[in-house]
Amino acid sequence: MQALLLALMASLLYLAAAAWQALTLARRVAPRPLLVRGLGVLGLLCHLPLAAGLFHDGQAVLPGLSTSAILIGAVVVVLLLAASLFKPVLNAAAGIFPLAGAALLLAVGLPSPERTTDMTPGIALHALSSALAFAVLAIAAVQAVLLGVQNHALRHHHIRGVVQSLPPLTTMERLLFEFIWAGMALLTLSIASGFLFLDSMFAQHLAHKTILSLAAWVIFAVLLFSHHRLGWRGMRAVHWTLGGCAVLLLAYFGSKFVLEIVLNRA
Template structure:
């Protein structure tokens, strides 16, 4: 069943990506519902694959690739949901291939699995961490698109990708909405870690904890400076990407070293 759901999701995501790419090149809008339908079908099948990967007899599988697939699934959910409210369809071109890669790795390379029993507090901490990371992944993609849009407008290149994006002010507002949601989730994640993780600064957790706190500080400074100093444009993009790099190293770096290299 895992292979079947994975293959269905990959085929649907690939078809949706190709169709969206054609929409972008030809500036068409008549195939939008088909792209959304294919993306939704891929998302549903991806969800089935994630469920089969995570739920094992030994507990919840929190291995490197299974968590990566879960995060890709959540990011796809966020983009699909957001695209119903705002025209953010071009994010599909980045998100769906990322989901395909995560699905394939989770199915073909199980790696070193880490199982957790269903402990309420600890699983709350893990869930909050994964949700925060997913939001910041989407915010980073949004920041890169915003930077591309701003540069193109300055050079008076308003065709292709830029022409299909919402207005610059709306893109910027959506970015900071995502950052606020991610920041709140990351704050709750750190707080729940202090409450439910036995030793947050143990040897195997210290790098993750320090890098996550550093990312939290960067996002906090960015949001504060946005509110009080009006930060925007390339400065906001650079700080968003910088915070995400730290968060990625903290979230995946330690898992990569502990599970796949050691």
């Protein structure tokens, strides 16, 4: 009951912050970055006890569906709030915060993960880099959506509304590729540490995640190479970014959902 209350409070605070930022994008209210960050931080303060509750008496938890949703949700909110202090990316809160809140509410209702005490430093590195990679690329996905909206509006000569609230197109593209480069570095570390420290990355319960993670890595690698050598940008970059993030979403959560919810296997 307490977990559900905290999840509900966090979700409402995230939703309030996202709503204000969305209204700011629509030029319905004045920009209030301190308000959006403040609501986000309050939501995070309700979120973090649930993440901390996954660790009890020094024990680590297996990366199950509910565990991943709670932890990655917290990580992506922390990263967005931190990045917004240095980069003009707070607009992504309009998409990130509601998703984090919804994932948190859903995760609280899922079965609790099993606990284990044998998480070695190598496995911890793999889990941490995986969470960070997904979080950074999730922000990149929302940034890509905003860039797509901006591109579409400019092509149709719509220069009012959302377009006026966003940074210049070149800045938006630069931010997108900065997030993709950072996410690719973390994803590379995640895959490499998985091969080094896990018993078998192609074991039955890991094969789908491994194959899909490698596929996402290839998609992002092609995008970065083509952006550097062939000048890919605009809607092509948006489509490839969203495609890579969709594959990564299936890698991180799709197989867990099938195993734990559909097949009811821990």
